[in-house]
Amino acid sequence: MRTVCKILIVEDELITRQALRYIIGMQGNSFTIVGEASNGRDALKLIETERPDILISDVVMPIMDGVELAKIVNLKHPQIYTIMLSGHSEFSYVKSAFQYGVADYILKPELEPAVLLEKLHQLAQKQNIYLEQPTADYAKDVLKTLISKKDALNAKNVVLPGNRYCLWCCSLKKLFATGLHNENNAKEIIVDVVKKLLQGIDFYFTYTDDFYLVFLFCYNQGEYKHTVERICAAAKEISENIPTLFWIIGDEYQNYLETRTKFLYISCLADLKFYFNHYTIIFQHDLEEINIHAVFHNKKYFESIRCMDFTAAYSELASFLFSLKDGHYLREQELKKMLENIVYNTINTLEEMGIDMEGLSARKMEFFAYITNATCPQELADKLQIILETIEEYAIVHRNTEDVLFGRILKHIEDNYSEQITLNHIAEFFHISYSYLSTCFSNFTGYGFNEYLNNIRVESAKKMLTDTDIPLADISEKVGYSDQSYFGKVFKKRTGMNPSAYRKCSAKL
Structure with a gap:
C-alpha cells in the first residue's frame, strides 16, 4: 500500500516555487517533491524519469506553457492529475486546459495552504494513496492564536500584559527568493536583535504560513512613543545585516481581540515595498487609507x-x-x-x-x-x-499605411457612434473617396459599415441596460437611434430579445 504521494512543480517564478515547497513541506512525509521545472519542456523530461502522481503547473511559462503541457500529459500519462495555477487575467485561457484532463485550478492571488493541501489530499485519495490525515496544530503561541481565523474563540481566553498594543510586521517572501538568507538564518538574526534591544518590553512573535514575520508589543498607556523609538532602533540594526527588509509599524490599539484585523491590514502594507523602495521602516499612520484593488482601464x-x-x-x-x-x-x-x-x-x-x-x-x-x-x-x-x-x-x-488609417477610422466611430454618422461623413472627415472607403471598410473589418456601427451601438446599449436604470427611450437616443422602435428591432436582431427583456434577464443574474 502506497503512503507517499509524488509531486512535480512546474513554475517559472522562484517565489511561487518556494511558497509551494514550504506549503507541501508542512505535511511532513505525506508528500514528496520529486522535481521542479521552470517550463513545460523540462517538465516532460522529469515526468519520464520521476513518474509523479500529481503535477502542479503554472499557465503562462516560457518555451512551453501549462496548457500545452497538460495536453501532452493527458495523452501520454493520463494517470497523472494536474492542478493549474492561474492569475485572474489568465482564467479565460486556463479554461481551455480542462478538456485535457486538468483536475483543478487555484488562482495565485488566492493561494492558501489549506486550499492547496485539501486538493492534494483529494487527488492522492483518487490515486489510492493512503496518506496520514493532516493534524491541524493551530495557535502554538499567543500571537498565532490571536491572528488565526480558526482560533477566534481561543483568542478570548488569552491574557496579555499591559493595556496598549501595536504590531510590527515585515514580509520575507522576496528575501528568501534572493538566496542570500535562508529562513532560519533570517529569523534568528531578527529575533536576536529584538531580544537585545527591546529588553523590558513584553512581546510575542510568530512566522505565518505566507512568509510574514510579525511581532506584537504589549505596554501601558503613554508608552507608545518610547516603544516605537526602540523598535526603530532594532529595525536600523537589523537592516545592517539584512538591508532589503521593509517594516511596517502599526497604529496603537486597546482591544487585543482586534489583533487579527490589525494584522490583516498591515500585512497588506508590508507587501508594498515596491512603492517605497527607499524606506526601511514606515508607520501605518503615514499612509492614507489604501485600496489594494486598483484597476487599469485598458x-x-x-x-x-x-x-x-x-x-x-x-x-x-x-x-x-x-x-x-x-x-x-x-x-x-x-x-x-x-x-x-x-x-x-x-x-x-x-x-x-x-x-x-x-x-x-x-x-x-x-x-x-x-x-x-x-x-x-x-x-x-x-x-x-x-x-x-x-x-x-x-x-x-x-x-501597412492602410492599417493605420483604418485604426483611426474605427476609433472615430467608437468616439462618435452616438451621433448620426454615415460612411459619407467619414469619407469627408478623412479626405478619402467614398467608393474606396466603402470597399476597403468591409475588407478590413469583415462587416459592412452599418452592421459594424449597429454592433457598437448595441454593445453600448447592453451595458446601459445592465448597469443603469435609464429609460429605454433615453438609451435609444444615447446610442444614436432617434427612433426607439427601430432601435428595438436592431437590438433584437443581434441579441435575440428586445431591450426590455434583456434588462429583466440581466437583473436576474
Whole structure:
C-alpha cells in the first residue's frame, strides 16, 4: 500500500516555487517533491524519469506553457492529475486546459495552504494513496492564536500584559527568493536583535504560513512613543545585516481581540515595498487609507495602439503607474503580471491589424524580464517606455499605411457612434473617396459599415441596460437611434430579445 504521494512543480517564478515547497513541506512525509521545472519542456523530461502522481503547473511559462503541457500529459500519462495555477487575467485561457484532463485550478492571488493541501489530499485519495490525515496544530503561541481565523474563540481566553498594543510586521517572501538568507538564518538574526534591544518590553512573535514575520508589543498607556523609538532602533540594526527588509509599524490599539484585523491590514502594507523602495521602516499612520484593488482601464490604451499612437498609449500606462502612489495599489506580483499581459496583447493587437510582428515575438521574454526586474514604479515606467518604443519602431517598419488609417477610422466611430454618422461623413472627415472607403471598410473589418456601427451601438446599449436604470427611450437616443422602435428591432436582431427583456434577464443574474 502506497503512503507517499509524488509531486512535480512546474513554475517559472522562484517565489511561487518556494511558497509551494514550504506549503507541501508542512505535511511532513505525506508528500514528496520529486522535481521542479521552470517550463513545460523540462517538465516532460522529469515526468519520464520521476513518474509523479500529481503535477502542479503554472499557465503562462516560457518555451512551453501549462496548457500545452497538460495536453501532452493527458495523452501520454493520463494517470497523472494536474492542478493549474492561474492569475485572474489568465482564467479565460486556463479554461481551455480542462478538456485535457486538468483536475483543478487555484488562482495565485488566492493561494492558501489549506486550499492547496485539501486538493492534494483529494487527488492522492483518487490515486489510492493512503496518506496520514493532516493534524491541524493551530495557535502554538499567543500571537498565532490571536491572528488565526480558526482560533477566534481561543483568542478570548488569552491574557496579555499591559493595556496598549501595536504590531510590527515585515514580509520575507522576496528575501528568501534572493538566496542570500535562508529562513532560519533570517529569523534568528531578527529575533536576536529584538531580544537585545527591546529588553523590558513584553512581546510575542510568530512566522505565518505566507512568509510574514510579525511581532506584537504589549505596554501601558503613554508608552507608545518610547516603544516605537526602540523598535526603530532594532529595525536600523537589523537592516545592517539584512538591508532589503521593509517594516511596517502599526497604529496603537486597546482591544487585543482586534489583533487579527490589525494584522490583516498591515500585512497588506508590508507587501508594498515596491512603492517605497527607499524606506526601511514606515508607520501605518503615514499612509492614507489604501485600496489594494486598483484597476487599469485598458480601452483607451488599446485604442491608441490601434491608431499607432504609442505616445498616448504610454501616457495611459504611466498615468496609471503614478496614480498608484495616491492610495490605490496593486500588489507587486499582480501589477507586473498585468503589465506582462498588456505587452503580450499589444503585440497580438498589432498582428491582428495585419502588421507582421513575428520577428518581435521572440523578444517577449526579454520584455517580461524588464518588467519582473523593476524595483519601483519609476523604473517600471522607464522599462515600459523602452518596450513600447521598441515595439513602435518595429511596427512602423512593418506596417501597412492602410492599417493605420483604418485604426483611426474605427476609433472615430467608437468616439462618435452616438451621433448620426454615415460612411459619407467619414469619407469627408478623412479626405478619402467614398467608393474606396466603402470597399476597403468591409475588407478590413469583415462587416459592412452599418452592421459594424449597429454592433457598437448595441454593445453600448447592453451595458446601459445592465448597469443603469435609464429609460429605454433615453438609451435609444444615447446610442444614436432617434427612433426607439427601430432601435428595438436592431437590438433584437443581434441579441435575440428586445431591450426590455434583456434588462429583466440581466437583473436576474
